Each structure stands twice: as C-alpha cells, then as structure tokens.
Amino acid sequence: MADQNNDHLVQSDDPDHPANLIPRLCKQFYTLGWVTGTGGGTSIRKDEHVFIAPSGVQKELMQPENIFVLDFPTPKYPPSARKYIRKPLNLKPSACTPLFLATFERGAGCCIHTHSQWAVLVTLLTEKMHGKDACFEISTIEQIKGVPKGPGKGMHDFFDTLRIPIIENTAFEEDLTEHLEKAIEQYPDTYAVLVRRHGIYVWGDTPAKAKTLCESLDYLFQLAVEMHKLGLAWT
Amino acid sequence: MADQNNDHLVQSDDPDHPANLIPRLCKQFYTLGWVTGTGGGTSIRKDEHVFIAPSGVQKELMQPENIFVLDFPTPKYPPSARKYIRKPLNLKPSACTPLFLATFERGAGCCIHTHSQWAVLVTLLTEKMHGKDACFEISTIEQIKGVPKGPGKGMHDFFDTLRIPIIENTAFEEDLTEHLEKAIEQYPDTYAVLVRRHGIYVWGDTPAKAKTLCESLDYLFQLAVEMHKLGLAWT
Amino acid sequence: MADQNNDHLVQSDDPDHPANLIPRLCKQFYTLGWVTGTGGGTSIRKDEHVFIAPSGVQKELMQPENIFVLDFPTPKYPPSARKYIRKPLNLKPSACTPLFLATFERGAGCCIHTHSQWAVLVTLLTEKMHGKDACFEISTIEQIKGVPKGPGKGMHDFFDTLRIPIIENTAFEEDLTEHLEKAIEQYPDTYAVLVRRHGIYVWGDTPAKAKTLCESLDYLFQLAVEMHKLGLAWT
Amino acid sequence: MADQNNDHLVQSDDPDHPANLIPRLCKQFYTLGWVTGTGGGTSIRKDEHVFIAPSGVQKELMQPENIFVLDFPTPKYPPSARKYIRKPLNLKPSACTPLFLATFERGAGCCIHTHSQWAVLVTLLTEKMHGKDACFEISTIEQIKGVPKGPGKGMHDFFDTLRIPIIENTAFEEDLTEHLEKAIEQYPDTYAVLVRRHGIYVWGDTPAKAKTLCESLDYLFQLAVEMHKLGLAWT
Numbered sequence: 001m002a003d004q005n006n007d008h009l010v011q012s013d014d015p016d017h018p019a020n021l022i023p024r025l026c027k028q029f030y031t032l033g034w035v036t037g038t039g040g041g042t043s044i045r046k047d048e049h050v051f052i053a054p055s056g057v058q059k060e061l062m063q064p065e066n067i068f069v070l071d072f073p074t075p076k077y078p079p080s081a082r083k084y085i086r087k088p089l090n091l092k093p094s095a096c097t098p099l100f101l102a103t104f105e106r107g108a109g110c111c112i113h114t115h116s117q118w119a120v121l122v123t124l125l126t127e128k129m130h131g132k133d134a135c136f137e138i139s140t141i142e143q144i145k146g147v148p149k150g151p152g153k154g155m156h157d158f159f160d161t162l163r164i165p166i167i168e169n170t171a172f173e174e175d176l177t178e179h180l181e182k183a184i185e186q187y188p189d190t191y192a193v194l195v196r197r198h199g200i201y202v203w204g205d206t207p208a209k210a211k212t213l214c215e216s217l218d219y220l221f222q223l224a225v226e227m228h229k230l231g232l233a234w235t
Numbered sequence: 236m237a238d239q240n241n242d243h244l245v246q247s248d249d250p251d252h253p254a255n256l257i258p259r260l261c262k263q264f265y266t267l268g269w270v271t272g273t274g275g276g277t278s279i280r281k282d283e284h285v286f287i288a289p290s291g292v293q294k295e296l297m298q299p300e301n302i303f304v305l306d307f308p309t310p311k312y313p314p315s316a317r318k319y320i321r322k323p324l325n326l327k328p329s330a331c332t333p334l335f336l337a338t339f340e341r342g343a344g345c346c347i348h349t350h351s352q353w354a355v356l357v358t359l360l361t362e363k364m365h366g367k368d369a370c371f372e373i374s375t376i377e378q379i380k381g382v383p384k385g386p387g388k389g390m391h392d393f394f395d396t397l398r399i400p401i402i403e404n405t406a407f408e409e410d411l412t413e414h415l416e417k418a419i420e421q422y423p424d425t426y427a428v429l430v431r432r433h434g435i436y437v438w439g440d441t442p443a444k445a446k447t448l449c450e451s452l453d454y455l456f457q458l459a460v461e462m463h464k465l466g467l468a469w470t
Numbered sequence: 471m472a473d474q475n476n477d478h479l480v481q482s483d484d485p486d487h488p489a490n491l492i493p494r495l496c497k498q499f500y501t502l503g504w505v506t507g508t509g510g511g512t513s514i515r516k517d518e519h520v521f522i523a524p525s526g527v528q529k530e531l532m533q534p535e536n537i538f539v540l541d542f543p544t545p546k547y548p549p550s551a552r553k554y555i556r557k558p559l560n561l562k563p564s565a566c567t568p569l570f571l572a573t574f575e576r577g578a579g580c581c582i583h584t585h586s587q588w589a590v591l592v593t594l595l596t597e598k599m600h601g602k603d604a605c606f607e608i609s610t611i612e613q614i615k616g617v618p619k620g621p622g623k624g625m626h627d628f629f630d631t632l633r634i635p636i637i638e639n640t641a642f643e644e645d646l647t648e649h650l651e652k653a654i655e656q657y658p659d660t661y662a663v664l665v666r667r668h669g670i671y672v673w674g675d676t677p678a679k680a681k682t683l684c685e686s687l688d689y690l691f692q693l694a695v696e697m698h699k700l701g702l703a704w705t
Numbered sequence: 706m707a708d709q710n711n712d713h714l715v716q717s718d719d720p721d722h723p724a725n726l727i728p729r730l731c732k733q734f735y736t737l738g739w740v741t742g743t744g745g746g747t748s749i750r751k752d753e754h755v756f757i758a759p760s761g762v763q764k765e766l767m768q769p770e771n772i773f774v775l776d777f778p779t780p781k782y783p784p785s786a787r788k789y790i791r792k793p794l795n796l797k798p799s800a801c802t803p804l805f806l807a808t809f810e811r812g813a814g815c816c817i818h819t820h821s822q823w824a825v826l827v828t829l830l831t832e833k834m835h836g837k838d839a840c841f842e843i844s845t846i847e848q849i850k851g852v853p854k855g856p857g858k859g860m861h862d863f864f865d866t867l868r869i870p871i872i873e874n875t876a877f878e879e880d881l882t883e884h885l886e887k888a889i890e891q892y893p894d895t896y897a898v899l900v901r902r903h904g905i906y907v908w909g910d911t912p913a914k915a916k917t918l919c920e921s922l923d924y925l926f927q928l929a930v931e932m933h934k935l936g937l938a939w940t
Contacts, residue, residue: 036378036450036451036453036454037378037381037447037448037450037451037454038381038447039377039378039381039451039454058443058446058447115377115378115454117454117457117458117461120376120377120458121458121461121462121465121467124462124465124467125465125467128466128467140874140902141825141902141903142744142820142825142874142900142902142903142904143741143742143744143820146742146743146744157876158874158875158876158902159876169375169377169393170393171392171393171394195377197375197376197377197393198376198377199377208763211763212742212743212763213742215741215742216741216742216744218741219741219742219744219820219822222822223822223825223826225461225465226822226826226930227826227829228465229464229465229934230826230829230830230930230933230934231833232826232829232830232833271613271685271686271688271689272613272616272682272683272685272686272689273616273682274612274613274616274686274689293678293681293682350612350613350689352689352692352693352696355611355612355693356693356696356697356700356702359697359700359702360700360702363701363702404610404612404628405628406627406628406629430612432610432611432612432628433611433612434612460696460700463700464699464700506848506920506921506923506924507848507851507917507918507920507921507924508851508917509847509848509851509921509924528913528916528917585847585848585924587924587927587928587931590846590847590928591928591931591932591935591937594932594935594937595935595937598936598937639845639847639863640863641862641863641864665847667845667846667847667863668846668847669847695931695935698935699934699935
C-alpha cells in the first residue's frame with residue numbers, strides 16, 4: 001500500500017519536527033488562554049513544506065496526524081504552485097492559512113495566531129483613546145527588549161517606543177490577508193499585527209522566536225491593560 | 236455473581252467512552268475554575284443511555300465508577316420510562332439531572348453546567364444595566380464565531396449580535412427546569428442558558444461541541460467583564 | 471533498631487492516609503495560590519492522632535516524612551495530655567498548631583489555613599464598609615449552598631445570608647487562638663473564621679469537607695472582590 | 706577525550722545540584738508568569754562555583770547543559786579572578802551576571818531576577834504616589850512575616866513596615882549593577898531591589914530562601930495592586 005496521503009510527512013521521532021512541535025505548542029497556548037474554544041492557530045515552514053494546525057480541533061488535544069502539509073517551493077514562488085500534499089481525513093484547513101502564507105512569503109519560519117483577551121482589549125483601548133487609525137504604542141518597559149526592531153536590526157532598546165499596527169477585523173478570516181499585507185507594507189519592521197476585536201498574528205524566523213515574541217507581546221498587552229485600569233500612561 | 240448494579244456500563248477501555256470522558260472533562264473544568272467546591276456538573280447521552288456525574292464529589296478526583304447511568308430510550312419518550320440503571324453506592328444523583336434531560340429531549344448529546352464567576356458576573360451586570368428581563372448581548376468580537384446560531388444554522392458571523400437568555404435562580408436546582416424550558420422556547424436557537432447569581436448551562440450535539448462552546452462563551456463573559464471595567468460597551 | 475521517632479506513623483501505602491494526604495493537599499493549595507512562600511498550613515485528625523504540616527517547608531515539595539504527629543486522646547481531654555509523638559528532624563512545628571487543636575476540640579477532623587488574597591481583601595473591604603466589628607456577609611449566590619449552616623443543620627439555602635466572622639490579627643499566630651475561640655463561641659455554627667490582613671481558617675468533619683468548603687468560600691471571596699470593583703452589592 | 710569544557714560541572718544525579726535545580730526553578734517561575742519570553746534569570750553559588758542560567762533560552766525548556774559556570778573563589782576576592790570555566794556552545798551568558806555577582810559578594814547563595822508584572826506595577830504606582838525617590842512600603846499584612854528583616858535579624862513582625870528600595874532602569878542590564886550596589890548600601894538589610902518598569906532582584910542564603918522570599922514579595926505586590934484598585938492604603 002502506498003502512503004497515498006503522504007502520512008510520512010507528519011511522522012517523526014524528532015520532538016522538534018513541526019508535526020510534533022505544533023501540537024506541543026498548541027497545548028501550551030491552550031494553557032495560556034490564547035486558543036480557547038478551538039480559536040487561533042499555528043503554522044511552521046520547514047524547507048519547502050508548510051505545516052498547519054487544522055480548523056476546529058481542540059488545541060490541547062491536537063495530534064501530529066491532524067496536521068495539514070502544503071507544498072511551498074520557495075517564498076515568492078507563484079502562489080499557484082502551492083497545494084496541499086497532505087490533508088487529514090475529516091478535517092478542514094485553517095481559515096488562517098492565507099495569513100500564515102503571507103508571513104512566510106516575507107521570510108517567516110513560524111506564524112502564531114491567538115485570540116488573547118489582552119490583545120483584544122488593547123485594540124479596543126487604543127481605538128477609544130486614539131481612534132481607528134492608531135497603532136498600539138508602549139515605551140520604557142523592560143520587556144520591550146524581547147521584541148525585535150526589524151529584520152537584521154536587533155531588539156528594541158528600553159528607551160524605544162514599540163509600535164504594533166492594528167487592522168480592522170473582517171467577516172471572513174481569509175479577507176484579513178489584504179489588510180495584513182498592507183499593514184506589513186506600512187510597518188515593514190513589524191513581526192506582529194493586531195486585529196481589532198479579534199486577536200493577533202505574530203511571526204518569526206523560527207518557532208522559538210515566534211513563540212517567545214508572542215509571550216513578550218502578550219506580557220506587554222496585559223501590563224498595558226492593568227496600567228490603564230490604574231491610570232498609568234503607556235508612553 | 237451477576238453484575239447486579241450494571242457496573243459494566245461504566246467500564247470501558249475507550250478513553251472517549253462517557254464514563255471515562257466525564258471524569259476527564261470534570262478534571263479539566265476544575266482547573267478552569269468552573270466547578271470549584273463540587274459545584275457544577277456534566278452529563279453525556281450515548282445511544283439510549285445518559286451518563287451523569289454524581290453530586291458532592293470533588294470534580295478533579297472523579298472516577299468512572301462514580302458515574303450514574305439513566306435509561307433514556309429516545310428523546311420525547313414518556314419521562315416515566317426513564318430510570319436509573321446504575322447507581323454508585325453511597326453517592327447521590329446530581330440535582331442538575333432534570334435540566335440535563337431537558338436538553339437531551341431537545342436533541343443534545345452533552346450538557347455542561349458550570350459556576351463560572353464570569354458567567355455569574357455578566358448576569359449581575361446585565362441586570363444592573365438593563366433590568367431583570369434582559370438577555371446577555373455582545374457583538375463584533377471574533378470569538379462569537381465559536382457559537383452556533385441555532386440547530387442547522389452554522390455559526391454566528393462576526394457582525395451578528397449574540398444573545399444568551401438569563402433565567403432567575405430558584406431555591407432548588409431542579410425547580411430551574413421549568414425556567415430553562417421556557418427560555419429555550421423563547422430562544423429556540425440557543426445552546427446555552429445563563430442562571431442569575433448561579434452560573435450557566437451549555438449543551439451541544441457532542442461532548443466536543445458542548446465543551447468548546449462552553450469555552451467560547453466563558454471567554455466572552457470574561458472579556459465582557461473586563462470591557463465593563465474599562466468602560467467599553469458590549470454592543 | 472527501634473523506630474524511636476515513630477516514623478511508622480507517617481508511612482502508609484494508603485494515598486488517603488493523613489501523612490500522604492497532607493502533602494497532596496498542600497501541593498494543590500500551592501497551585502491555587504493559597505500557601506505562597508511557605509504560608510498557611512494543614513492538619514488532619516485521625517483517631518487519636520493529629521497530623522500537622524511543619525513550619526517553613528515549601529508547600530509544593532512537602533513529603534510524608536515532614537509531618538508532625540501529636541497525641542490527641544480525645545477531644546475535651548486535658549490539653550496537658552497532648553504531646554508530640556513524632557517530630558521530623560530539623561523542622562519546627564507549625565505556629566498554627568493551637569488553632570488547629572481548637573477546632574479539633576470542637577469535633578473537626580481537618581483544619582486548613584490559607585493566606586488567600588481574596589480572603590485578605592474581603593477582610594479589608596468589610597472593615598472599610600462596615601467597621602472593625604462587622605462580619606463578612608453575602609447572600610443569594612448559588613455557591614453559598616456549598617457552605618454548611620452549622621453542625622447537623624445541612625447546607626445554606628440560596629436565599630440565606632452567609633456570615634463569616636472576622637477576627638483581628640495578632641503579632642504571633644498562636645495568640646490568635648483566644649480570638650478564634652471567642653469567634654466560635656459567638657458564631658457557634660461557623661466552620662470558618664477570617665483573620666484580618668492575614669487569611670482564613672476553615673475546618674470540617676473530614677478532609678474532603680474542609681477542602682471543598684475552603685474552595686467554596688474562596689470562590690465567594692473572589693466573586694465578592696470582583697463585585698465590589700463593579701459596584702455590585704454583596705447582600 | 707578530555708572534558709575540555711568542564712561538562713562534569715553540570716552533570717549530577719542530585720536533583721538539588723544547581724545544574725538541575727536552576728532548570729526546575731526556571732520551569733516553575735515560567736508557570737508563575739515571572740520569566741515570560743525568556744525574561745528574568747536565576748543563579749546559584751555553591752562552594753567556589755557560580756551557576757547561571759543563560760540568556761535567550763525558553764525558561765520552561767532549560768536543561769542542565771545550558772548552564773554557565775563561573776569560578777568564584779570566595780566573596781570579596783578580586784573580581785579579576787572570576788572567569789567562566791564552563792560555557793555552553795551557542796549560548797550567551799546572562800546580562801544579569803554582574804548583578805548576581807554583586808549579591809554573591811554580599812554573601813548570598815542564590816539570586817533570582819523576575820519580570821513579574823506585579824513588581825513592575827508597584828514601581829509605577831509608588832512613583833505616581835510618592836515620586837522617584839520613594840521605596841515601596843507596606844505594613845500590617847501577615848505575609849510580611851515571610852520577609853527577613855536583615856542578615857541575622859529574623860523575620861519582619863506583623864506590625865513592622867516592609868521597605869523595598871526601587872532603582873531606576875538603565876538601557877543595558879549590566880549598568881544596573883552600580884544602582885543595585887548603591888541601593889544595598891542605603892538599605893543594608895534588604896534582600897531585594899525593585900527595578901522601575903523592569904522587575905525585581907531577590908536573593909537569599911540558599912535557593913529555598915531566595916525562592917520563598919520571591920514568592921512572599923510577589924504575593925505582597927499583587928495584593929498591593931489589588932488594594933490600590935479598591936482604594937485601600939498600603940500602610
């Protein structure tokens with residue numbers, strides 16, 4: 001019997017293989033409250049393959065065999081060349097897929113999408129204070145040093161102001177792609193885009209960089225909400 | 236020796252058998268703070284049997300042998316046909332049983348009852364803002380898409396307004412049944428009913444659907460409480 | 471070699487033996503944030519022995535061999551008959567011991583002391599709102615039904631008002647004993663006494679009853695603090 | 706093959722050996738939210754060696770082989786005598802190293818650095834209420850008794866006022882050393898120094914003392930923030 005569905009692509013003894021790492025990360029993100037109720041998603045690019053968590057699966061129970069694999073020859077390759085080379089039976093691909101691919105085209109190796117309540121709340125507070133076109137801004141908090149300044153530019157300094165663009169949410173997740181690409185054009189150094197009333201997309205060169213950046217940003221969002229409650233300014 | 240108490244009904248090697256799944260879910264709900272101090276409950280219908288967590292057992296320590304089994308020939312069958320076919324020694328059946336059965340009569344496969352503090356707080360805030368007859372309302376938050384619009388109607392859209400009815404609490408849990416049934420008549424599309432100063436009942440076709448819906452709603456309640464603290468409107 | 475230190479008293483294969491149960495409960499209480507920084511304590515009476523967690527040990531790392539054992543012939547026996555029959559080397563007995571014994575004299579089988587922040591905050595809010603002599607009061611919250619009305623009196627009804635006495639803190643923990651005994655005299659039905667700026671003592675006939683009561687009360691304290699932040703009255 | 710990198714220094718079967726204990730503590734601190742996004746750090750001095758968690762490693766995944774070892778003949782020995790005798794390949798030493806060493810020179814056996822949000826928030830609230838030169842002050846809270854009064858002076862009494870100095874943050878972590886040393890000179894009894902907009906350094910004679918002190922202080926900072934929200938004074 002041939003491995004017609006390319007199951008070998010998600011079978012590995014290496015705990016850091018994307019098919020093993022995505023379930024482990026999803027379980028951890030569930031504990032952090034980022035992917036409640038099957039919300040959010042995670043994707044990793046490795047060589048010419050993209051591995052994606054499916055839609056609608058309880059994140060803390062995800063298994064390697066639930067993972068979709070997409071052929072992704074090289075960044076900037078015509079999108080028509082991308083096709084699923086492994087689809088788990090009875091599962092639907094994530095609606096976040098086009099957004100993940102948009103970050104991989106820009107060189108990312110991993111992209112994480114969460115519904116973190118702190119992320120949602122800072123999008124609402126920013127709108128309330130500065131209007132729809134404002135980005136989230138915070139400065140002189142040590143944890144900013146966990147956020148890169150831009151590709152090849154090192155990390156933020158303590159005295160820098162961190163800016164994360166905010167895009168408006170759309171009825172369908174895939175329609176966010178255009179907004180996300182526009183935000184990246186406007187903020188070419190950003191590794192994250194907030195989505196109003198929805199959550200955040202965070203990416204990085206490696207899974208470790210994307211995941212630790214996601215943690216640092218969530219720390220800053222939670223701190224910002226608490227600071228707002230206590231009458232303390234963000235910048 | 237005959238299995239006079241039908242113990243075989245709660246003995247299975249399948250981790251997703253209701254007698255194994257209910258303890259696993261209860262343990263998880265304990266960690267989420269939903270079933271503190273033996274509060275709350277969980278029930279699963281499988282074929283013609285209903286499995287119910289007992290009253291008064293520490294949820295994080297529940298075992299398959301603690302589970303009650305009720306004969307439940309088919310929905311809409313005369314209630315008199317329902318009787319316990321397995322009762323654990325020294326345990327009392329859950330006072331939530333009539334409420335669970337009311338949802339099973341309407342086709343549910345799993346019903347979850349929590350004492351979530353976020354659920355209690357939104358019932359109090361809704362009363363304070365809009366009076367006793369108001370339901371909980373929230374709109375344009377992405378997580379709403381994790382809540383079904385009604386049987387066979389798909390999920391809520393981002394721009395929909397989610398409405399969850401609120402019923403008044405009663406001195407005895409079983410007396411809630413009538414209120415719950417009335418709320419379902421009034422909101423025939425709902426899969427959840429809030430109980431003022433008490434908690435919430437959430438159900439679904441399957442345990443996974445009931446559990447992930449319960450998570451999405453709890454996320455929305457927590458967000459709503461935080462939004463209220465920050466002066467942000469729910470709709 | 472004789473077992474001169476009565477080590478056999480804390481060696482048992484029964485996971486529910488006090489010498490095994492106290493470490494398990496302490497680990498769970500640590501996770502709940504009740505016994506941070508070696509604060510708080512737990513004691514269980516079994517037959518004529520009282521088992522007590524030591525002072526100064528990290529609660530999540532406690533081991534059966536760390537447990538003190540006190541001879542406690544029967545309640546109401548002259549206190550002079552009580553003496554340690556097992557003392558772990560290099561450990562100090564808990565300063566809570568006289569308070570635990572005071573509850574055992576009144577028939578308790580288990581007493582738990584936590585430094586829960588919610589408990590501390592309700593003692594401060596009660597003082598601010600109603601003065602030093604007021605007790606904590608809350609009513610018409612379902613979780614009240616998890617609190618017994620008094621020995622042999624069943625649980626609180628939903629429409630009852632729950633009252634927990636509050637005593638003033640003292641410089642030395644053992645000096646609290648007199649205040650605790652006075653509070654029990656004044657509130658003979660109570661199974662718990664709050665200590666201002668300090669925490670709470672909770673007891674019950676069995677470890678399970680004391681632990682689930684402690685959970686229900688902590689739930690109510692947390693809810694009360696959140697209600698206060700949201701401008702919602704407790705009664 | 707000689708053990709040219711002194712790997713034997715981080716290989717031990719003793720679970721409490723610094724090379725095993727540091728990863729275990731870091732994992733626990735991650736769960737407590739103290740070292741999110743690779744922030745914070747931990748160091749233990751044992752005899753004439755100092756063991757230090759590296760920079761940039763996910764704290765919950767740290768392994769003994771990730772640990773740096775520094776020669777530290779005796780406190781007060783000329784700093785020039787200190788050199789790394791084990792460096793993990795591909796890892797950078799922690800920027801906190803000079804601060805850890807400053808506490809070891811004063812006799813500490815373990816130093817912990819966290820980015821706790823509660824610590825950050827009390828530095829901001831103290832500045833807002835009392836200006837840049839004020840220290841954090843709190844009194845008459847039982848948990849204060851978990852904080853030592855100074856070397857050889859026992860623990861704080863309930864009626865004492867606890868004071869923790871606050872230093873201003875600097876662009877580079879190593880530049881904090883001078884501020885930390887000055888704060889210790891000014892508050893010779895302190896075992897902790899808060900860093901504005903950054904976090905806290907906490908130390909003790911042993912890892913257990915430093916860790917439980919860190920817990921007690923974090924408890925007090927969290928309580929202080931909640932008290933401030935509720936309009937309750939700290940002293």
